Amino acid sequence: MPTIVSVDDSTVPGEGSSRLLLLVSSDNKHIVVEEDIMSRSRFISKQVEGFEATSQRHAILLPFSSFVLNKVIEYCSHYRGYYLLEDDPDAAPPGRSPVREWDQEFLDVDRNMLLRIIKAAHYLEIKSLVGSCARAIADMIRGKTTEEMREILGVENDFTPEEEHSPSSKCTG
Amino acid sequence: MHDPLQLPDILAVIFGLLDASSNASNALVCKRWSDIALDELWRELDDLEPLMRILAWDEEQNDYGVPTTAQWARYAIYSSRVRHLNLSDDRTDFETDFWGCLNRVSIHRPTLAMLPQLRHYQWNLSDRRFAPLFFNSTVTTFNFVVEEVDEDMDEYSDKILAQIVVARMPAIINLHLWWPASYEPDATLVPMLLDGFPGLREIHLPLRAYTSDTYLRLSKLQYLRVIDFQGSVEDSVVDPGPSEAGAEEYRPLELSHDAFPALSKLVLYLDPPQAATFIQQDHFPIEQLQSLFIYSKHAVAPRTLPAFLDLLKTKCRSLGKLVMMLSGNTKKTLLGLDTEPDLLASFTLDTFRPILSYQELAQLSVYNCAQPLDITDEEVVEIVRSLPRLKGLDLNCAPLHLSRPKLTLSSLALLSTHCPQLSYLSLYADLDAPLSPFAQSCSASFVALEKLCMGPAPLKKMSVRPAAIMLSRILRGFTEMFMGHDIRSFTEYSVSKWDIPQDRLDNWDEVAAAVELMVMARKDERRTLG
Structure with a gap:
């Protein structure tokens, strides 16, 4: 199955012909972006469908900072006009298709940023980006002990001592 | 606490990419993780x-x-x-x-x-x-x-x-x-x-079970979309067993007017002329077929195929996938028992020409022809360019007689330049033939190719280097390669039954290993050059 396939030219409107969207980040930055670019996001596409039904276009408020939003826009711009199999609603769970080199470089960021990007991608329903981030996080924790994992990702241990020593938490197959 | 790592959907995606021992550790990190990691660990046993x-x-x-x-x-x-x-x-x-x-x-x-x-x-x-x-x-x-x-x-x-x-x-x-x-x-x-x-959507049976009676019962299932076969190709063909001798000949079915109302994928264990009769019978919903697998019982003479393909051209307008297993009983072919001149002829572009008009075709696979296909580099490109939706092409990558094909490695340079949309490609090409000047200077790589399968084609020691260099130029890191020994795990039918010269397999292994290293080196080079 294809990972990336350039969409037939006739179906991609020329640059600048797409309508514009106004996105507002949590730090109240207004970012104007072409609708085309953001069509990879199921969340944005659904919003746009809503606009079409009511013939009214609003700003779309997003619960993350402009720093993260710009990063997501950079991703969507890079793959503008490309078909990514994982974004297909019927595709297998994200993160299973071959690694794209560009994504690896794009996600060569610190841990906090990576977590913020995956959260934004999840909110915006961009499966391919969730998959690439998940793979980067999985690479980070693969083969680590429980203690190392808590430390790397800053997760708190909320087991009581009894739970931690109960046989059910130990029996993991 | 970084909250994305408490969202079950995100955790499930991450844990789904990890092995069991990592997930066993994850299950002990915290309560939320435990629940999702245990789900992941026990989901499939x-x-x-x-x-x-x-x-x-x-x-x-x-x-x-x-x-x-x-x-x-x-x-x-x-x-x-x-x-x-x-x-x-x-x-x-x-x-x-x-x-x-x-x-x-x-x-x-x-x-x-x-x-x-x-x-x-x-x-x-x-x-x-x-x-x-x-x-x-x-x-x-x-x-x-x-x-x-x-x-x-x-x-x-x-x-x-x-x-x-x-x-x-x-x-x-x-x-x-x-x-x-x-x-x-x-x-x-x-x-x-x-x-x-009665609510069956998919059925997978051994090919031998697809008798007229079975097809008749299947025709009445209202929701049945897929009729496929179970088991490896080898099970059914290389050693067909005693039931083969007494296998019934095909008889037309008396289908009711609402036969196969939901069918889109069909396997027919019939020779092409019988398959043609089957899909043309009254009330068979030929126009709704999207995927067709023809598994021939006997070796197919190339001259008999165009009539069948013509029928598909006019009647199966939504056909997206066509798979043809054309040798019948491979054991018989391997032992050289098919001696009629008709059966020894090669399949040419003219044999397949009607396919060039299948506008919806996304996958074309031709397996198990006795001889390598008699097709040139330019003709392969013509096939792909005629089929706008084609993503996967398999042209008899492992013929039963391993003679020297017309197709050369230069065909890949042409395909990577003119048909970059391909995601799966499987060919039997001569690697000893000199590369065309175009192929020598070609720098276009396949942007979507996930699998490349090269059969056990002729490959001399002296051709290993130029072949590896050429392949490393047109492939990217994400392309999986099946060549040499690897082809055994790739093709379902057993290559070990063929008499492939060991030095040829060794040469192929060398190419596979070198290509992998060179593709990585080129990737680093591109990164350094920015």
């Missing part, structure tokens, strides 16, 4: 022993081997997470008294639903006695190997098996059955199952 270990006889606790309430409580934590149970190995190295435990559990279990959330159930063990232990009303996909019944072991007969399957798993919509060529199951088995599941 391909071994029952971890579950049976929980219920194993603890001789200190009781004398009878009856699992205790505490054991059942622990069992419930894990059993409710199991969605897929795939048992395909007849293991004998169990740490616990596995079969004894199954026996005690089958007598003493407190509930009929041993795996209450089971969706996919595959039981391919030779002892069928305990298979019904995990039958459950939630199962939608059932995969079973039917083997000879051992009456001394009190095994269920085929008929009783069919009754229990229908009664205990009414939600089955996807049925896979397989039996070896040496076994003839009870004549009631398939009819009982087909009549028992």
Whole structure:
């Protein structure tokens, strides 16, 4: 199955012909972006469908900072006009298709940023980006002990001592 | 606390990419992680022993081997997470008294639903006695190997098996059955199952089971989308077994006006002329077919194929996938028993020409032709360029006679330049032929190619280097390569039966290893150059 396939030219409107969207980040930055670019996001596409039904276009408020939003826009711009199999609603769970080199470089960021990007991608329903981030996080924790994992990702241990020593938490197959 | 790592959806994606030992550690990190990691760990089981270990006889606790309430409580934590149970190995190295435990559990279990959330159930063990232990009303996909019944072991007969399957798993919509060529199951088995599941969406049977009677029963299933075959190609063709000799000849069916109302994928175990009769019969919904697999019983003479392909061109307008297995009984071909000049002729572009008008075709596969296809580099490009939706192309990458093909490695340079959309490509090309000037200077790489399969084609020691350099230029890091020895795991039919010269395989291994290194080096180079 294809990972990336350039969409037939006739179906991609020329640059600048797409309508514009106004996105507002949590730090109240207004970012104007072409609708085309953001069509990879199921969340944005659904919003746009809503606009079409009511013939009214609003700003779309997003619960993350402009720093993260710009990063997501950079991703969507890079793959503008490309078909990514994982974004297909019927595709297998994200993160299973071959690694794209560009994504690896794009996600060569610190841990906090990576977590913020995956959260934004999840909110915006961009499966391919969730998959690439998940793979980067999985690479980070693969083969680590429980203690190392808590430390790397800053997760708190909320087991009581009894739970931690109960046989059910130990029996993991 | 970074909250994305508390969102179950995100955790499930991440844990889904990790192996069991990482997830075992994840299960101990915190409560939220534990729940999702355990779901991931227990979702698919391909071994029952971890579950049976929980219920194993603890001789200190009781004398009878009856699992205790505490054991059942622990069992419930894990059993409710199991969605897929795939048992395909007849293991004998169990740490616990596995079969004894199954026996005690089958007598003493407190509930009929041993795996209450089971969706996919595959039981391919030779002892069928305990298979019904995990039958459950939630199962939608059932995969079973039917083997000879051992009456001394009190095994269920085929008929009783069919009754229990229908009664205990009414939600089955996807049925896979397989039996070896040496076994003839009870004549009631398939009819009982087909009549028992009127809501069936997919059926997978051994090719031998697709008789006129079976097709007639299938034609009445209202929701049936897929008729496919089960088992490897080799099972059915290389050694067809005794049932082959007496196999019935095809007779036209009397289909009712609403036959196969939902069918989109069909396998026909018929020669092309019979297949043509089948899909042209009254009330057969030929125009709704999207995928067709023609599995020829006998070797096909190239001159007989265009008429069949012409029929598909005019009638199957939505055909997206066409797979043709054209050699019939490969053993016969390999032994050189097909001696008619017609059968020894090669398939040419003219044989396949009607296909060039299939506008919806996304996959074209031609397997098992005796001779390499008689097609040039330019003709392959013509095929791909004529098919705007084509993503996968398999042109007889492993012919039965390993002679030198017309096709050369230069064809890949042409394809990477003109047809970059391909995601899967499988060819049998001569690697000893000199590269064309175009191929030597070609720098276009396949942007979407996930798999490249090169058959065991002629490759001399002196051609290893230029071939590897050329391949490394047109491939990216994400392309999986199957060449040389690897082709054995790739093609379902056994290459080991062929007489492939060992030095040729060694040369192929060298190419595969060199290409992998060079592709990585080129990737680093691109990164450095920015």
